[in-house]
Amino acid sequence: MSTQAIGLFDSGVGGTSIWKEIHKLLPYENTIYLADSANAPYGQKSKEEIIHLSEKNTEFLLEKNVKIIVVACNTATTNAIKELRSKYQIPFIGIEPAIKPAALNSQTQTIGILATKGTINSELFSKAVQSHKNVKIIEQIGHNLVPLIENGMIESAEMRELLKIYLNPMIEQNIDYLVLGCSHYPYLIPVIKEILPTHIQIIDSGEAVAKQTRNVLEQNNLLVSDQKPTLTFYTNKNGIVLKSLLNSSEAVIIEQNF
Numbered sequence: 001m002s003t004q005a006i007g008l009f010d011s012g013v014g015g016t017s018i019w020k021e022i023h024k025l026l027p028y029e030n031t032i033y034l035a036d037s038a039n040a041p042y043g044q045k046s047k048e049e050i051i052h053l054s055e056k057n058t059e060f061l062l063e064k065n066v067k068i069i070v071v072a073c074n075t076a077t078t079n080a081i082k083e084l085r086s087k088y089q090i091p092f093i094g095i096e097p098a099i100k101p102a103a104l105n106s107q108t109q110t111i112g113i114l115a116t117k118g119t120i121n122s123e124l125f126s127k128a129v130q131s132h133k134n135v136k137i138i139e140q141i142g143h144n145l146v147p148l149i150e151n152g153m154i155e156s157a158e159m160r161e162l163l164k165i166y167l168n169p170m171i172e173q174n175i176d177y178l179v180l181g182c183s184h185y186p187y188l189i190p191v192i193k194e195i196l197p198t199h200i201q202i203i204d205s206g207e208a209v210a211k212q213t214r215n216v217l218e219q220n221n222l223l224v225s226d227q228k229p230t231l232t233f234y235t236n237k238n239g240i241v242l243k244s245l246l247n248s249s250e251a252v253i254i255e256q257n258f
Helices: 016-025 047-063 074-087 099-105 123-130 145-150 157-172 185-195 206-219 240-246
Strands: 006-010 031-035 068-071 110-115 136-141 177-181 201-203 231-235 251-255
Touching (some): 006 016, 016 031, 016 206, 068 074, 074 123, 099 110, 145 157
Parallel strands (some): 006 068, 177 201
């Protein structure tokens, strides 16, 4: 057993969708979450920039003595996790678009993926797509979705119009699964459901990441079985949106530059 915290980082508030799944599955674990909102979105940055920011975030969490790091960001995972694992001696859990379950279960043999430019252009993403050549995969970059979420505009008219522009061509091409390839996007599910026909299923990676986190902690004898956890969130931007998404009286939000 280790009372050290689980560390998580994301380009901003979106990775809290992953944090919620982890906290639900592992309710006794201390957690430290880093929201690098001042540098969001990562999806428009170069691979080199993403690696640099991911290393900076990792070192921040290592200074807090975390026992494992969850890269709660698709863009950071697909562009930087290989470098992180080779540089640091700590277990890393990544998050990638859940292409496999969608491809295996699709009845129309057509699935849609909504993700950031950084994820769609990554080598890791390309390999995942190539391994499912029997399925038509429609890729769509979610331009400007992350900035709107970061600014608390999830249910805005602008958000709805963008989502219609991105999703309607997928609907017309008969997708039956929509894969959300960014940890910010689960917060859009209520709005997305208003646009998609009811038969189209939405998949994100949160639950799978939580289970993998538990498995790695178990393998390393690091699980906590019973304690009142501390839930700490660091942000380098105004914490209002972060607080509203967490909606937790137990969460401690700290605003600071890093």
